[in-house]
Amino acid sequence: xxxxxxxxxxxxxxxxxxxxxxxxxxxxxxxxxxxxxxxxxxxxxxxxxxxxxxxxxxxxxxxxxxxxxxxxxxxxxxxxxxxxxxxxxxxxxxxxxxxxxxxxxxxxxxxxxxxxxxxxxxxxxxxxxxxxxxxxxxxxxxxxxxxxxxxxxxxxxxxxxxxxxxxxxxxxxxxxxxxxxxxxxxxxxxxxxxxxxxxxxxxxxxxxxxxxxxxxxxxxxxxxxxxxxxxxxxxxxxxxxxxxxxxxxxxxxxxxxxxxxxxxxxxxxxxxxxxxxxxxxxxxxxxxxxxxx
Numbered sequence: 001x002x003x004x005x006x007x008x009x010x011x012x013x014x015x016x017x018x019x020x021x022x023x024x025x026x027x028x029x030x031x032x033x034x035x036x037x038x039x040x041x042x043x044x045x046x047x048x049x050x051x052x053x054x055x056x057x058x059x060x061x062x063x064x065x066x067x068x069x070x071x072x073x074x075x076x077x078x079x080x081x082x083x084x085x086x087x088x089x090x091x092x093x094x095x096x097x098x099x100x101x102x103x104x105x106x107x108x109x110x111x112x113x114x115x116x117x118x119x120x121x122x123x124x125x126x127x128x129x130x131x132x133x134x135x136x137x138x139x140x141x142x143x144x145x146x147x148x149x150x151x152x153x154x155x156x157x158x159x160x161x162x163x164x165x166x167x168x169x170x171x172x173x174x175x176x177x178x179x180x181x182x183x184x185x186x187x188x189x190x191x192x193x194x195x196x197x198x199x200x201x202x203x204x205x206x207x208x209x210x211x212x213x214x215x216x217x218x219x220x221x222x223x224x225x226x227x228x229x230x231x232x233x234x235x236x237x238x239x240x241x242x243x244x245x246x247x248x249x250x251x252x253x254x255x256x257x258x259x260x261x262x263x264x265x266x267x268x269x270x271x272x273x274x275x276x277x278x279x280x281x282x283x284x285x286x287x288x289x290x291x292x293x
Contacts, residue, residue, distance in 0.1 A: 002027045002028060002029045002050050002051055002220075002223070003050060003051040003052040003053050003223075003226060003290070003292065004050055004051075004053050004223025004224055004225060004226060005047055005048070005049050005050070005053050005056075005060075005223060005224040005225070005226065005228060005229070006023060006027075006047075006048045006050065006206060006211075006221065006223055006224070007045055007046075007047055007048075007200055007203050007204070007205045007206065007224070008023060008034075008045070008046045008047075008048055008205060008206060008207075008208070008211075009043065009044060009045065009046075009205035009206065009207050010038050010042070010043055010044060010045075010046040010194075011043060011207070011208060012040070012041060012042070012043050013040055013041075014040060015040050016034050016037040016038050016046055017034070017037075019034070019046060019048075019208065020032055020033070020034045020046075020048055022208055023048050023050075023208070023211060024048075024050070026208075026211050026212055026215045027050060027211070027215070027220065027221075029050040029051050030051055031050070031051050031054050032048055032049065032050050032051075032054065033048070033049050033054045033057050034046050034047065034048050034049075035047040035048075035049065035057050035060045035061050035197065036060075036061060036065060036168065036194075036197060037120060038192075038194060039081065039173070039192065040083070041081050041082060041083055041189070041191075041192060042192040042193065042194060043192070043193045043194070044067075044192075044193040044194030044195060044205075045194045045195065045196050045197050045200065045205055046194070047060050047197055047200065049226075050223065052226060052290040052291060052292060053223075053225075053226035053290075055226070055274070055275075055288045055290060056226050056227070056229060056230060056275070056288070059229050059230055060197060060229045061168060062168055063168070063197055063198035063199060063229070064148060064165055064166065064167060064168075064197075064198045065165075065166060065167075065168065065170070065194060065196070065197050065198070066163065066164070066165045066166075066194070066195040066196050066197075066201075067163065067164050067166070067172050067192060067193065067194050067195060068153065068161065068162070068163045068191075068192075068193050068195055069161070069162055069163075069164070069172050069176060069189055069191060069192045069193070070159055070160070070161045070162075070189065070190045070191040070192075071159060071160045071161075071162065071176045071179060071180055071187045071188070071189060071190070072158065072159050072187055072188055072189075072190045073092045073158050073159060073160065073180055073183070073185050073186075073187045074089060074090055074091065074092040074158055074185055074186065074187065075088070075089050075186065075187065075188060076088040076089075076090075076177065076180075076186035076187060076188055077188045078118070078132075079116075079118040079173070079188075080116055080118065080171075080173030080174065080176065080177055080188055080189060081173055081188055081189045081190070081192070082188065082189070082190045084118070084188070088186050089186070090185045090186045091185065092157075092158055092185050093183065093184045093185060095183060100152065100155070100160075100183070101152070103179070103182050103183055104150050104151070104152060104162070104179070105150070106182065107147055107150055107175065107178070107179060107182075108147045108148070108149065108150050109146065109147060110144065110145075110146045111144075111145060111146070111147065112142035112143065112144060112145070113142060113143055113145045113169075113170065113171060113174055113175070113178075114140050114141075114142050114143075114174065115128070115140050115143060115171060115174070116128075116171055116173055116174050117129070117131065117132035117136075117137055117138075117140075118132050118173075119171065121140075123138055123140075128140070143169055144169075145166065145167050145169050145170045146166065146167040146170075147164060147165075147166050147167075147170070147175070148165040148166060148167070149163075149164065149165040150162060150163075150164050150165075151163045151164075159190070160179075161191075162179075163195075172189060172192055173188070173189050173192075176188065176189045199228075199229055199231070199232075200224075200228075200229070203224070206221055225272065226272055226290060227264055227272040230264050230275070233261070233262050233263055233264045233275075234258035234259075234261075234263050234264070234278075235263065235264045235266060236254065236257065236258065236263045236264065236265055236266065236276065236278075236284060237266045237267075237268070237270065238252070238254075238265060238266065238267060238268070238273075239268055240267070240268060242254075243267045243268070243273065246265065246273070246274070246276065246284075246286040246289060247273075247286070247289055247291075249286060250286075251283050251284060251285045251286070252283075252284050253282050253283055253284075254282055254283075254284055255282055257278045257280075257281075257282045257283070257284055258278050259278065259280050260278055260279055260280030261277070261278060261280075262275055262276070262277055262278075262287070263275070263276045263277070263278050263284065264276075265284075265286070265289075271292075272290065273289060273290055274286060274287070274288050274289035274290045275287045275288040275289075
């Protein structure tokens with residue numbers, strides 16, 4: 001089995017699912033799942049969990065994400081990016097540096113964001129983007145997000161390049177529209193690149209071309225282990241009897257068990273075997289066990 005995590009540098013013009021299916025095919029994986037969709041326009045880090053590593057995908061999904069994006073001021077599109085039809089134009093006011101900085105700072109911190117119609121969120125089983133393509137606009141509840149950092153990278157007459165560190169669930173297209181509106185105009189995203197997904201802040205990415213080149217030579221790219229994003233959890237090393245009990249769904253008792261919370265589980269050979277839950281009183285319950293053939 002091909003279990004592990006691959007950090008793909010998604011190219012533009014390809015959906016996240018199409019990129020996922022390409023990687024899955026190239027590596028011959030049975031199961032695969034990507035973490036945090038990127039729009040076809042977007043590029044950058046798309047973590048792909050393969051085979052048994054799909055069981056830790058939720059742990060990566062909760063991580064913060066960093067993007068670099070460009071807002072074209074004075075023009076708004078139906079989709080919020082360069083792929084949509086123009087639906088509004090407006091003059092671009094003169095922006096003093098201090099006023100621009102203050103405007104950006106107003107968008108930092110916890111806030112509520114209304115998801116865009118052109119998104120994969122579902123209403124009564126229908127993706128919003130399908131409803132949008134049918135000309136419908138349905139009410140959407142705001143969702144809690146957190147903008148941890150928002151910085152100006154480059155400024156031109158009618159565009160701003162920014163970097164943002166944000167929580168999961170943040171739509172950069174909506175953020176860009178809101179920023180432009182706050183500046184007294186309208187706008188849309190013309191470029192969007194995800195620089196990293198925590199905790200992979202310094203990790204190297206692979207392109208589809210490089211993966212294809214390796215597999216074409218009978219080689220395989222080196223994958224990150226399934227426990228790579230879990231290093232913030234305490235580790236518990238277990239004897240064979242305890243491992244057998246956990247794989248049967250039974251709890252084990254350990255005097256040296258960590259405080260209450262999730263733990264990484266390892267066998268006597270230090271192989272990662274899954275996630276458990278410690279009750280803080282020595283009892284560890286299996287939560288998500290990895291099965292290797």
